[in-house]
Amino acid sequence: MPHLFLLANIIIMVSYSAIMVSIVVPVHRAGQLGSNKLATATAMIFFSCAVGHGLHAVMAYQALAGPLGHHPPAAVLSWSAGAAIWDACTAAVGIWYWSLRRGYGVLLHKGAIYVDPWGQTRLDEADARERAARDLAEAHQATLATVAGDSADAIIGLTPDGVITAWNGGAERIFGYPAAEVLARPVTVLTDEAGAGQQADMLARMRGGEGSFSYEGRRIRRDGGAVEVAFTVTPVTDPSGEVIGVSVIARDVSAAKEAAERERAVQERSDQAKRMESLGNLAGGVAHDFNNILAIIANYTDFVIDETRDRPHVQADLAHVRTAVERATSLTRQLLTFTRGDAVQLRDVDLNAAIAEVHAVLERTIGEHITLIAVPAPAPPTVHADPGQIHQILLNLAINARDAMPEGGTIVLEANVASLDGDELNMQPPLPAGTYARMLVSDTGEGMTPETAARIFEPFFTTKPRGRGTGLGLATVYGIVAEAGGSINVYSELGVGTTFRIYLPISATSRTTPSASRSGSPPSGDGRTVLVVEDEVALARIITRILTGGGYQVRTAGNGVEALRIFHEHGCDLLLTDVIMPEMTGPKLAGLILAERPDLPVLYMSGYSNGLLGTTHVLDDGISFIEKPFTGDELLHKVFATMSHDIRHG
Template sequence: MQDQIFLIGNLVIMAAYLAIMVAIVVPLVRAGQLISNKLATATALIFFSCAVGHGLHAAITWAYLAAGAHAGHTAHNGAPFWGWASAVWDAVTAGVGVYYWTLRRGYGILLGPGAMYLDPFGKNRLDEADARERAARDIAEAHRATLAAVVEHSVDAIIGLAPDGIITAWNGGAERLFGYPAGAVLGKHAVMLADEDGADHQEDVLTRIRNGERGVAYETRRLRSDGTPVDVSVSVSPILDHRDRVIGISAVARDVTAAKEAAERQRAIQERTQQAQRMESLGKLAGGVAHDFNNILAIIANYTEFAIEETAGTPGVQSDLTQVRTAVERATNLTRQLLTFTRGDAIQPRDVDLNAAIAEVRAMLERTIGAHIDLITAPATTPLAVHADPGQLNQVLLNLAINARDAMADGGTLVLEANTVTLDGEEVQMQPPLPAGTYARLLVSDTGEGMPAEVIAHIFEPFYTTKPVGRGTGLGLATVYGIVTEAGGSINVYSEPGVGTTFRIYLPLAEAGTSAMVPERQAAPPGGGRTVLVVEDEVALARIVTRILTGNGYHVLTAVSGAQALELFGAHEVDVLLTDVIMPEMSGRRLAELLTERRPGLPVLYMSGYSNGLLGTTHVLDGDITFIEKPFTAADLLHKLAAATRHSYSF
């Protein structure tokens, strides 16, 4: 009976050890730490070996019991060694079990589902590793939050796109640049930001990125939510996954409108400086030639007179010498013009009334200009005095008038005007530039052939002419330039082929100190959010006008043609129209007629490089319109626009 109890005890202990081993191994396998958690694995092996030992002990005991029953005695009495061995083995394994359960209870190991056997040192290492991992996750999360804040508050527009061009991300810079809130663009194609030409180019860029290009940078034009164009510099890059496949596209857009305006202004200043330097060099050369040539002409003229006296009885020779004398006189006039251009001729400046000068020139032109030219003069409302040589001032008006006559072979209108104007010193189309102040202004306008930009760039150079051989010397406008600059003034030229030309001559007023002071002027009232539709086919000028009006509180819609203006007018509420007069396809007057038919009483302000006097006499505009001449200052534009708005809403 004792042997049977011993056998059963071994089997029970074996089962208990196997259960403990399974309780350790199963969580290890589930956590994937059967190999890495060496301490827990070793503990499981100990319990496994204990279970195997008790199993072998039970098997041997059972075998002796079976053999003893066959031999007629008990296995226990026949094998006293195994009894002592079993006792020792049971004591050892019992101690191991007590040690295991002590660790479990004392250190809280193997707690909860899936936990595993760990010693305190190993647990501390894992806790430290967990702390480091949590700290790393916190740092990464803070980095992502900082990066997201940088992206959101960037001045540049940062846009995320799917590979097919669908907008997936839209930061605050994009909202400020294009005017769309994120909810209005997410899920839509980026083609909504481009015009027809820009859409084709945009699709080409997306295709290049999808085909493997790592980045594309370019400048283009995009459209804001209100339809106004904006010049942007765009950088497009692919977003790649771990296999270098394109899973998205990032686009960074920056508003370069102001930078382009600054570059254009700088280019104009450089051209103006180069023009002044070129004119100065040409003046020195022409002056030297004129003086030397005058000496030669004096010799020719005197010897010609001597020969005429000596050949009094030879009519044929006399006739030939008379032709020589005539040629000498013409050459003398040319050198006089050269000396005037180079300021080398003697002048006698005094106070001259421009109204009187215009009247005197009109009297001369009426006899010579021809019946096919309609001559109109518009003197200033009050006497307008400048300090200049009277003869030279008349020469300026006559030269410009004769050029205008030659440009109107089939007839036209010539307008001579005088008035005052205030400059802010920032005009870039003046030759040479003038400081801020109030000046007298002469305008000579015609409806002739006009001139392209490449001709205007050279018209004040000596001997430059577009007239046929024998019709002009190329010194007329060079002389005008010399006279005006000698008097401390400047010239502005505005011309369009097939339309006409306007010369503006700016001269200091005769009153002491007047030209150096800008009179105080009341600030223009703010726009108050009113919407202005600006129609100007010259893109650079349209940008400047938009910038002026936006800075004074107006909301601006910009169109470069009458057709585009009609579309914008139909899509937006417009409070006032500011349009150029002369434009391709549709004139400003025709555009205003179409818009006022839709909305009677719409305020309209016209602008043009031609004078109001010329446009009115040619019936391009009516006499009672609100009009501003180019070039204009910001203050002039704002006051004119405010006046046009007040006039319209006063009815």
């Protein structure tokens, strides 16, 4: 039994010593050996207990050795008394420990064995700061999640192989797929074949280590519609730098692209308008001089014709010259019709007669491979328009029809009257309900695709080979019709042909000049005086010769200043002035003279008015105008009508 007692005390002593060491060492390392009383008391208890059990082990050893005579009984009693006293000390230390523990109410904490109240306060403050930082981080993460989820842009996560791993509300709005339908599916679900190649290239660049970059592409929505999207892609890497995913931010740029396209179209139209204005200015300058030249050629030709009645071969040659002048005049008029540089002379036009005239012209020139048919209306429809512009419409459409039938075919020119209810489709521009005069130009040519038909009235748009078409003909037709208050409808079918329907307001009253008024010889001038203002000397001579031969007295001036001087010195019965002249225009000169003599008849002449007559290029009522080049008879008739206040345009 003593042996067992000895062994047990030795074991307990060693255990307590080990516990004491395990307490003291970390407390010492934490720097709390002097301040952490509870830890010190705990270590002292285990130390005291270890010493006490050591004393008991000595006593047990003495008891075993006593019978052998190694230790006297008095020594055993002495060790027993010491052990009892040490046990009392151990008890006192235990009481001190428990009083400390009861007062502090703390034991173990992470990172320390025991903590005193001051240390606990610091730990509590640190813990509070840690909790506040953690709460702030969690709120920040929640805010980011809300922003990402509610973003108008699509935020998409992908694996390096292109499998969708994240999908926010913006992605659902742009592409139409809810998250449940696309997560874990390949991103190719959003695209067609071309877009799939673009996606594959993007993923390859990400896997290759390329950084963030942007690009645009066309993607397919859930409903099958297309959407233009701008992408910003960024690789997602782990701490080692390996790409573990791809972050994609996608923005719908369809509206922005449409706006940019509209802006581009507006800019293009503006540029075209500037080019048209430049072309108009160029054409006007050329036409002004060219028409003066044509007037000189035409009238001198007429003079020679009058003087060679007895020489038929000369007459035949001069007839060819006169025909060439008429063709050149027509060409100049067509050019000015397009550039809007001429003065439009409105009058009532019989569409049946216009179609008959154009049919007669085309029949000789359009080619034997084309069958040309004219279908007049039962009752001739009349419109208030410029006759030259009506001819221009029919000629442009007929020539386009001919070009659409290289192997031959049929062109039909037709006039009739049509009633519209105001809801017709494809009217350019739209027309209100009513009854309109209608011209139709139909062909049996190649026809057009809907895409081509939608663009045919754009300036400079043409399907003809380079050098064979300017793209101006149909733009001119559209401009003329729209300005006249009309509209155009186009129907075309590939392999069948094309029909243009031109609707124009029917004239309310007839203003057509009676043909009898232009027949026969012009009335005599009876010696009345005409002040002719023309800066082209050769043309001024011709006008003087015509008027003098018609019974008028003529005074000529080469510019406005000279004309004012002559008027003040001699007066006149009619002012015949060119519209465009250096230093002072014809309208300005007329204004100065009319301020002094308001009842003076004024006749303007020009091959290009440049908008100087009337508020627009359409002649205002009360303005008498003769277009260059003119014949002698035309001039004499116009002068007589103007002086008689019977002003008739044309």
